[in-house]
Amino acid sequence: MVRVAAVQLAPSVTEPSTNRARAVAAIEEALSGGADIVVLPELTTSGYVFETVDEVRAVAIRPDDELLAEWSRLAATRPRAVIVGGFAELGADGALYNSAAIVDGTGVRAVYRKAHLWDREKLFFTPGSEAPPVVETAHGLLGTMICFDLEFPEWTRIAALLGTEILAVPTNWPHMERPEGERVAEVQIGLATARINRMAIVCADRTGVERGVAWNEGTSVISADGWLVAEVGAGSGIAYADLDPALSRDKTLSDLSDAFGDRRTDLYERFTPHPGAR
């Protein structure tokens, strides 16, 4: 079994100097709690509610930055630990990306750039154009995508088809009203996505009001059969759960049914309307 820790914390776009310390404290706590994989929110190093591109540029870092190197040193303190977290990336091309890094004791294993930018992120960031990475770890095949990406079933299906066993989803879900007794809508999407693809999903959401924006605080660990196995609730905290990556490798649904094998790929190609047709 793989022990995952989904961290809900409060990055701050107005006090970026606090972000490093909050992330380090959370990683240390999660590793002390026995975590093999620690997932941090989207834009953990920078905060989220930017007002100008200059603000983003001031805090954007390259993947070889000391902030991620420190995560790697922390990961090295526990055998085979892996950390996934979001950061504002300054690309070699000078562009700004809303990115997530997969880091272990050897360094940065992969950087993913959010492909589906939400709302005003489009004013600040360049969308990514590479597939969600799948990294071979001691805890199975670990993938990542960011927040709004999860709401595109084409994208989550690609991650699953590429072999992802545990999908880490750093996220910042702005608060949205919901009917009494209902779950966070994005968590519902996570549950369905996990079940449809037989892929465990670990969502690390943020907390803390930032420039008037509150958050859904939906940090959740979801098993490959689509059930919620741990959540944080309101405020800062860590949700721990033990996941079995083997469950994600078995796409069998019944004696004669298979979540992947039953796909009608010929029909999907034939009937999906082309973009220009709409």
Add this chain to the structure above:
Amino acid sequence: MVRVAAVQLAPSVTEPSTNRARAVAAIEEALSGGADIVVLPELTTSGYVFETVDEVRAVAIRPDDELLAEWSRLAATRPRAVIVGGFAELGADGALYNSAAIVDGTGVRAVYRKAHLWDREKLFFTPGSEAPPVVETAHGLLGTMICFDLEFPEWTRIAALLGTEILAVPTNWPHMERPEGERVAEVQIGLATARINRMAIVCADRTGVERGVAWNEGTSVISADGWLVAEVGAGSGIAYADLDPALSRDKTLSDLSDAFGDRRTDLYERFTPHPGAR
């Protein structure tokens, strides 16, 4: 607003003569309750738990059968009423299909053949190979697919991209254990699918133990923003809800975000692994 009625009833594979009467009674009750659209379960005319192909063949009907003509006459008793329900179809090609008909006062408007057959259905039925139909009605663009089809996000996305505003899903969900307090897994998938595609979904599940098989009794009406607005619960019954098809036509998620417009179709084509590659 469009008043939909999702019917949960108990077809019987061992007493097919009761099926006609149960469907007629439910349709009459739903129309009396003011329903514009009535959705009946999968294989309403025949029952589900077949043991042999001969059993299926004995109850399979053509779309011009009196059973569906009777649904049409019932629909004609209320202005612009539409009925969607499942039946075992005998194709002109002699093959057997697990089908759904969209029927109004003028007759059968469309027949859809289930494309994703579940488990032992593969022993009895030929899978369909046409897209989910989209029928122009007085209550907006009405589509349909059947049961396990709903668990393939490629297929529900196609229905939405083709313009479906209300998706009627006749279903027979075999009972599956779930954690205390959790919803039926397939309903979770319905909620997420509705929200991701901004498309209302009406699921009509069955009840009644058949040859030892019990059912999830998950009959549900889900709005285009992904919330459950009506359900039946245990036993036979009808869930009513008023839906606004205009909500399904608006794919806007925020000032700068759009559920369809933000799709990265170029990336989906580039990164979706081809079937043979797996």
